[in-house]
Amino acid sequence: MTSRITPEVQALIGQTHGPFRVIIEAGAIRKFADAIGDPNPAYRGPDAVAPPTFPTTFRPEGPYPDLPVDYGDVGLHASQTYEFDRPLRAGDELDVSFTIVNIYEKSGRSGDLVFVEREYKFTGAGSNERIGGGKWVSLRRFDK
Amino acid sequence: MTYKAGGPLPEIVKAPVTKVQFVMYAGASGDFNPIHTDDEAARERGLSGVIAHGMLSMAFLGQLAESAFEAGSVRKLEVNFRGMISPGDVITLRGHVAEILDVDGRPLARCEIEAVNGKGDVVTKGTVEAWMG
Numbered sequence: 001m002t003s004r005i006t007p008e009v010q011a012l013i014g015q016t017h018g019p020f021r022v023i024i025e026a027g028a029i030r031k032f033a034d035a036i037g038d039p040n041p042a043y044r045g046p047d048a049v050a051p052p053t054f055p056t057t058f059r060p061e062g063p064y065p066d067l068p069v070d071y072g073d074v075g076l077h078a079s080q081t082y083e084f085d086r087p088l089r090a091g092d093e094l095d096v097s098f099t100i101v102n103i104y105e106k107s108g109r110s111g112d113l114v115f116v117e118r119e120y121k122f123t124g125a126g127s128n129e130r131i132g133g134g135k136w137v138s139l140r141r142f143d144k
Numbered sequence: 145m146t147y148k149a150g151g152p153l154p155e156i157v158k159a160p161v162t163k164v165q166f167v168m169y170a171g172a173s174g175d176f177n178p179i180h181t182d183d184e185a186a187r188e189r190g191l192s193g194v195i196a197h198g199m200l201s202m203a204f205l206g207q208l209a210e211s212a213f214e215a216g217s218v219r220k221l222e223v224n225f226r227g228m229i230s231p232g233d234v235i236t237l238r239g240h241v242a243e244i245l246d247v248d249g250r251p252l253a254r255c256e257i258e259a260v261n262g263k264g265d266v267v268t269k270g271t272v273e274a275w276m277g
Binding site: 028031032034035036037038040042043049051052053056057059074076077078079080081082083084087089135 | 159171
């Protein structure tokens with residue numbers, strides 16, 4: 001089998017994006033809780049706690065290292081992890097960064113699969129102290 | 145509520161997911177991949193219509209954990225996405241405490257959790273670690 005991982009794709013491993021600044025707003029937490037249909041009162045009000053998947057909202061502005069848009073036939077989310085050293089709350093200001101830590105391929109029944117693993121880190125704004133982090137694994141499928 | 149190793153978490157049956165919810169989740173999360181909001185775009189990609197963001201099912205599992213324990217209690221939430229969710233699907237969230245760990249004197253529950261559709265297929269599965277106090 002010819003590897004799907006070309007030198008261009010291989011070169012993504014180790015690339016980092018950020019840090020970019022995120023300000024957690026009470027209104028954004030409430031809208032997120034409304035969208036997921038979670039009535040927990042702790043996610044509402046000026047001192048709201050953020051639900052554990054709220055960091056999905058931490059999206060980079062502008063270009064970031066990724067596979068080419070037309071790479072593969074289908075893009076899917078394989079797995080996701082979030083970790084917290086303390087809960088996130090309205091008013092928190094964070095610096096968020098991620099690094100592509102691995103890219104690997106597998107041969108599946110429906111075609112070749114290429115996985116991209118990214119590790120996230122959240123620190124206080126302007127600080128190196130970790131508050132939390134995560135891992136985002138996506139895949140691209142090359143249909144047979 | 146107190147929990148013991150092996151004991152279940154209180155099950156949650158979500159309201160049927162809707163296309164409007166997918167639009168709300170797209171806006172709230174910032175994920176505007178059109179396969180979640182635009183039937184035509186979804187069909188162009190070989191789907192029969194829009195599907196839920198996988199992250200919506202992970203958010204449901206976050207609800208399971210923080211309803212069982214408390215808001216802000218999750219130390220780690222880890223899931224694998226196994227299946228797709230379509231409008232109208234009723235998702236049931238369930239789990240059990242696998243073990244209770246002692247972390248510097250603080251009890252931490254490690255739970256196995258899953259989101260199941262109306263046919264009984266597990267669509268999203270994982271583990272959560274939540275502080276018990």
